[in-house]
Amino acid sequence: MNPASDHDTARALATSAGDVLLGVRAGHFPDPTALKDAGDAGSHQFLLDRLAELRPGDAVLSEEGTDDTARLSADRVWIVDPLDGTREFSEPGRVDWAVHVALWERGELTAGAVALPAEGLTLGTVAPPPVPGRVEGPLRLAVSRSRPPALVQDLAAASGAELVPMGSAGVKAMAVLRGLADAYVHGGGQYEWDSAAPVAVARAAGLHTSRLDGSPLTYNQADPYLPDLLICRPELAERLLDALAGLVPARTDGRTHA
Secondary structure (H helix, E strand, O other), X not given: OXXXXXXXXXXXXXXXXXXXXXXXXXXXXXXXXXXXXXXXXXXXXXXXXXXXXXXXXXXXEEOXXXXXXXXXXXXXXXXXXXXXXXXXXXXXXXXXXXXEEEEEEOOEEEEEXXXXXXXXXXXEOOOOOOOOOOOOOOOEEEEEOOOOOHHHHXXXXXXXXXXXXXXXHHHHHHHHHOOOOOXXXXXXXXXXXXXHHHHHHHHHOOOEEXXXXXXXXXXXXXXXXXXXXXXXXXXXXXXXXXXXXXXXXXXXXOOOXX
């Protein structure tokens, strides 16, 4: 086994997969769909090959791979999203796409990293940057720029919050860590690979992470669908959970990927 720690491995893998994607993005493709497909496939294969080399005994759950149910009895499972934010990746000049690499061990996320390749930045579970102080003014909610969930729009209207549109789930989660938003609230449907690495990094930085009803986020489940998510500054958790209490029941059953 490679002697690097799991934290360092997650960071190195996410960063290097990001380099692969930057190379793909610099190529010539006939249309955005071909670029998206090449990015997904190239990053996925890179991560599978490197994990097979560095952590040969571990299972892998990837958005782009076939789900092997052997992971359900494994002690260690890498949960990866080779390219989070394919729409943004395919649009020239956009930086709001990411690579997610997380490790689940015996019921818990224990390591992870989110690479923001177009910004030359990787945030991981080792020494994440301190969360900046909150700026004065309305709450800022990171939200999908293309399909903001009605739940978040309702929450913003009820709380006087501002919506801050941006691309991938990882970018939105890291926006909270970076002080660019106060919370990331999602109720439109996601999968484990959308949030595992962002949640691992957010927790390491001291942010609150939970389902919208305050219950724990659980990973490496038989069905990887994980419909909703709250990542926020810890001092805002109670306020947001209280506000969400009257909104969540009617909003979190849809199975739309976001």
